[in-house]
Amino acid sequence: MSELRKDPIVDRWIIIAAERGRRPFDFKTEPEPPSSEGCPFCEGNEQTTPPEVFALRDGGPPNSPGWRVRVVPNKFPALAIEGELVRSGIGRLDRMTGVGAHEVIIESPQHADDLPTLPADHIVDVLSTYAQRTCDLHRDERFRYTIVFRNYKAEAGASLSHPHSQLIALPFIPELMKEKLDSAREHYQRKERCIFCDLLEQELELSDRIIYRNEHFVILSPFAARFPFSVEIYPLEHCHDFVAMDSTQQYDLADALQYVLNQYKTTLSNPPYNMTLQAAPNTIPRPGHPDYWGTIAYDYHWHLEIFPRLTKMAGFEWGTGCYINPVSPEDAAQHLSTNSQSLEAD
Amino acid sequence: MSELRKDPIVDRWIIIAAERGRRPFDFKTEPEPPSSEGCPFCEGNEQTTPPEVFALRDGGPPNSPGWRVRVVPNKFPALAIEGELVRSGIGRLDRMTGVGAHEVIIESPQHADDLPTLPADHIVDVLSTYAQRTCDLHRDERFRYTIVFRNYKAEAGASLSHPHSQLIALPFIPELMKEKLDSAREHYQRKERCIFCDLLEQELELSDRIIYRNEHFVILSPFAARFPFSVEIYPLEHCHDFVAMDSTQQYDLADALQYVLNQYKTTLSNPPYNMTLQAAPNTIPRPGHPDYWGTIAYDYHWHLEIFPRLTKMAGFEWGTGCYINPVSPEDAAQHLSTNSQSLEAD
Numbered sequence: 001m002s003e004l005r006k007d008p009i010v011d012r013w014i015i016i017a018a019e020r021g022r023r024p025f026d027f028k029t030e031p032e033p034p035s036s037e038g039c040p041f042c043e044g045n046e047q048t049t050p051p052e053v054f055a056l057r058d059g060g061p062p063n064s065p066g067w068r069v070r071v072v073p074n075k076f077p078a079l080a081i082e083g084e085l086v087r088s089g090i091g092r093l094d095r096m097t098g099v100g101a102h103e104v105i106i107e108s109p110q111h112a113d114d115l116p117t118l119p120a121d122h123i124v125d126v127l128s129t130y131a132q133r134t135c136d137l138h139r140d141e142r143f144r145y146t147i148v149f150r151n152y153k154a155e156a157g158a159s160l161s162h163p164h165s166q167l168i169a170l171p172f173i174p175e176l177m178k179e180k181l182d183s184a185r186e187h188y189q190r191k192e193r194c195i196f197c198d199l200l201e202q203e204l205e206l207s208d209r210i211i212y213r214n215e216h217f218v219i220l221s222p223f224a225a226r227f228p229f230s231v232e233i234y235p236l237e238h239c240h241d242f243v244a245m246d247s248t249q250q251y252d253l254a255d256a257l258q259y260v261l262n263q264y265k266t267t268l269s270n271p272p273y274n275m276t277l278q279a280a281p282n283t284i285p286r287p288g289h290p291d292y293w294g295t296i297a298y299d300y301h302w303h304l305e306i307f308p309r310l311t312k313m314a315g316f317e318w319g320t321g322c323y324i325n326p327v328s329p330e331d332a333a334q335h336l337s338t339n340s341q342s343l344e345a346d
Numbered sequence: 347m348s349e350l351r352k353d354p355i356v357d358r359w360i361i362i363a364a365e366r367g368r369r370p371f372d373f374k375t376e377p378e379p380p381s382s383e384g385c386p387f388c389e390g391n392e393q394t395t396p397p398e399v400f401a402l403r404d405g406g407p408p409n410s411p412g413w414r415v416r417v418v419p420n421k422f423p424a425l426a427i428e429g430e431l432v433r434s435g436i437g438r439l440d441r442m443t444g445v446g447a448h449e450v451i452i453e454s455p456q457h458a459d460d461l462p463t464l465p466a467d468h469i470v471d472v473l474s475t476y477a478q479r480t481c482d483l484h485r486d487e488r489f490r491y492t493i494v495f496r497n498y499k500a501e502a503g504a505s506l507s508h509p510h511s512q513l514i515a516l517p518f519i520p521e522l523m524k525e526k527l528d529s530a531r532e533h534y535q536r537k538e539r540c541i542f543c544d545l546l547e548q549e550l551e552l553s554d555r556i557i558y559r560n561e562h563f564v565i566l567s568p569f570a571a572r573f574p575f576s577v578e579i580y581p582l583e584h585c586h587d588f589v590a591m592d593s594t595q596q597y598d599l600a601d602a603l604q605y606v607l608n609q610y611k612t613t614l615s616n617p618p619y620n621m622t623l624q625a626a627p628n629t630i631p632r633p634g635h636p637d638y639w640g641t642i643a644y645d646y647h648w649h650l651e652i653f654p655r656l657t658k659m660a661g662f663e664w665g666t667g668c669y670i671n672p673v674s675p676e677d678a679a680q681h682l683s684t685n686s687q688s689l690e691a692d
Contacts, residue, residue: 003674005569005570006570007568007569007570008541008545008569008570009525009526009529009530009541009542009545010522010525010526010529011525012570012572012667012668012669013570013668014570014571014572014668014669014670014671015668015669015670015671016570016671016674016675017670017671017672018672018673018674018677019672078662078670090552090569091548091552092544092545092548093548093569093570147662147665147666149660149661149662149665150661151660151661155658156658156660156661157658157659157660157661158660166661166662168662170666170668174666174667174668175666175667175668176356176665176666176667176668177666177667179355179356179357179667180355180356183355183356184355195354195355196355198438199354199355199438202437202438202439206436206437222353223351223353223354223436223439224351224352224353224354224358224359224360224362224439225360226358226360274660274661274664274665275661276661276662276664276665276666277665278665305664305665307664312501312502312503313503313659314495314497314502314503314504314620315495315496315497315502315503315512315620315621315622316424316493316495316512316514316622318620318622318651318653319493319495319522319620319622319623319624319651320493320516320520320521320522320523320622321358321520321521321522321523321525322358322359322360322361322516322520322521322522323358323360323361324360324361324363324424325360325361325362325363326363326364326365327364328349328362328364329362331364
């Protein structure tokens with residue numbers, strides 16, 4: 001079983017997921033099946049995955065064809081769903097048992113599909129699956145945070161090309177999220193305003209980092225972007241968590257996602273990318289529980305982050321936590337906005 | 347000129363280094379010259395680099411052959427050495443001018459050399475160059491922190507294979523370092539002991555994560571390592587900064603470095619790796635200056651971090667700041683210790 005270990009100096013949990021029987025020198029990833037025939041995520045191959053935990057189906061019993069979106073446990077999970085959450089120390093060191101959930105959201109039965117080219121209804125099915133799985137997992141008192149993410153292409157960490165996302169439910173709030181929550185809370189306590197709403201207001205006024213907007217969402221090129229052409233998608237109206245979206249909002253998010261992922265394809269020659277949902281932590285109240293986020297994080301403002309993998313991380317980035325971005329966010333915004341497509345041919 | 351931008355939510359500075367005239371779509375790195383003939387770092391090609399700022403020489407004038415270690419400004423610097431440090435805001439957003447230093451430490455005149463196979467005297471020359479350049483740059487009041495790092499092989503971010511390290515002097519203390527300094531200070535204020543010394547004491551007692559030690563240094567497999575087979579090298583005796591090393595200590599550090607880098611070669615088939623020196627910040631006192639680290643960081647304990655690049659970062663890591671390490675640090679320690687080399691052939 002995996003083990004969670006806390007860094008004794010910086011506030012960071014690490015998942016030590018040493019697979020039983022795997023030799024520590026074996027870092028080659030399994031070669032991908034050359035066609036859809038051997039793909040475990042394709043319709044008709046349902047028996048080759050662990051049994052599904054959720055599906056949106058037009059018909060058929062579980063683990064058979066007839067689904068639109070299907071969720072299965074990851075075959076090589078980083079954390080195990082079974083087991084008690086036990087905290088222990090070794091002198092000055094802190095650890096807990098590696099309990100959590102690690103699921104794969106198969107976005108379509110068709111191998112050759114891709115998220116941004118799916119019909120809007122189908123993208124909404126995927127988004128709604130993210131929300132339903134998160135809500136279900138947050139009924140489990142052991143889990144404090146669920147991160148949904150999408151790795152596109154091998155260079156971005158995808159081991160299979162069949163369209164899919166993943167989620168990992170964690171028994172702690174990860175470092176980056178804690179920083180964001182702290183920042184939002186501190187601002188709210190001082191000003192009684194949401195820090196994200198304040199920033200969005202200014203960005204909309206300045207407008208040089210706005211890539212796209214529809215009724216409910218805006219796509220931003222972040223002022224201090226870590227990576228070239230990275231974007232953030234925010235709901236325009238304050239909302240702490242994505243699971244609260246109604247159907248109209250889900251359609252608008254699908255539209256925004258389609259917009260930016262298609263822009264990546266045309267403007268940046270279909271690059272590998274990572275997408276992560278920066279959702280609120282598990283907000284189910286636990287009366288009497290000494291939880292860090294005992295109060296519901298209403299002062300947070302959820303968002304999505306997407307970044308193409310165009311640059312390499314090296315010693316400087318790993319050693320400092322600081323990043324060098326070779327493209328100004330204003331240039332990136334201009335190139336990702338439809339009306340400046342012609343710039344590409346400059 | 348570059349610009350430094352602060353993330354408005356998390357405590358992180360980003361270097362926006364949009365190169366003039368570079369098209370934002372051009373992410374191809376220049377192909378490396380196929381042999382040593384076209385290599386700008388080779389002896390005899392001194393005129394193809396910017397003029398040297400430092401060298402250890404057996405003879406010859408600057409920018410001619412005869413050097414053992416040579417330091418030149420990076421031809422494509424992330425920050426510019428000239429210019430005033432000007433802070434400004436755009437409403438709620440913070441930025442400063444991109445001043446700093448970005449230098450290349452050419453470790454040997456010979457193209458085919460490699461740090462761990464150099465004679466001990468020569469490695470000490472390299473370490474002493476790190477220290478001398480850091481001290482020199484820290485006389486500049488604009489610079490708060492200098493990070494020295496080494497990228498080995500293209501997969502770890504090296505654009506030339508000729509043996510070299512780099513340093514970047516920054517007008518701020520980077521996030522990761524600030525967390526370490528805060529942690530050390532907090533512990534010291536509570537206990538009047540160094541947190542690193544306390545941890546080292548326990549690690550030496552437990553011994554299952556100790557890889558190697560000599561008189562002055564110990565190589566650890568960190569309890570909560572972010573990456574498989576990553577190591578940390580600590581001076582056994584408390585010392586806040588590496589520039590304070592005497593010659594005996596430099597020889598012992600050279601020995602430890604040689605040990606671990608040679609172990610990587612034999613045990614992990616010569617993997618790409620990053621090395622970063624986790625030094626103290628610029629500790630030259632600035633009377634009357636409202637500096638964050640106005641007091642000298644004597645409670646800090648410097649160290650080196652080295653990690654082979656064996657795994658891929660994906661959405662989970664970028665979205666959470668949490669890492670999945672597939673090799674237990676105890677296994678890694680065992681495999682990197684000389685006396686268990688035979689395990690490799692299990």
